[in-house]
Amino acid sequence: MAKISVSLQVAFCCFFLISYSYSLPSNEIIVQNALKEDSHSIYQCPDPTALATPALCTFRIKESGKFLQRITKTINCPDTGINTVKLGCIIVRDNMDDDKGGFATIREGGVGTFAVTVYLKSQLNQGLDYNVQIFTVNSNATTGKP
Known part of the structure; x- marks a missing residue:
């Protein structure tokens, strides 16, 4: 039961991070790309x-x-x-x-x-x-x- 609980927590954590990354405002993504290009x-x-x-x-x-x-x-x-x-x-x-x-x-x-x-x-x-x-x-x- 503990293994299932841990894997559910990991899955929730990964799902939360993925869904959060897609909800960034478009201006923040542009800033990140500009910094990458200037590197x-x-x-x-x-x-x-x-x-x-x-x-x-x-x-x-x-x-x-x-x-x-x-x-x-x-x-x-x-x-x-x-x-x-x-x-x-x-x-x-x-x-x-x-x-x-x-x-x-x-x-x-x-x-x-x-x-x-x-x-x-x-x-x-x-x-x-x-x-x-x-x-x-x-x-x-x-x-x-x-």
């Missing part, structure tokens, strides 16, 4: 008005997929030399509109540091298609000089 890109730009132009680093990464393989790329900015101004904005945009895009992560550094390492990884059998822009903080904006 392929990085946008860290606390103050877009205080950036130096042109960008410190600009990369276009485009590589076709390979059968039963994942494509990986590591991007270092600056790629050569030493940067003496802190980073103010990191934009890593996945250009694949469907759900086949890769995943971007910051491995080292980031906004507020002097360098950054970005790691890109494709999904199985898929390629990479990214635009990467990294800006420094405008030194005039941080020191108050004209």
Whole structure:
């Protein structure tokens, strides 16, 4: 009798969760999908008005997929030399509109540091298609000089 009671509780719990998931308002589902789509890109730009132009680093990464393989790329900015101004904005945009895009992560550094390492990884059998822009903080904006 105890086994039947437990299995009825589990069945009720699962039925409740399934029926609740279908009763979500449509705007919450749209928000969840938008977050899922944005998981392929990085946008860290606390103050877009205080950036130096042109960008410190600009990369276009485009590589076709390979059968039963994942494509990986590591991007270092600056790629050569030493940067003496802190980073103010990191934009890593996945250009694949469907759900086949890769995943971007910051491995080292980031906004507020002097360098950054970005790691890109494709999904199985898929390629990479990214635009990467990294800006420094405008030194005039941080020191108050004209």
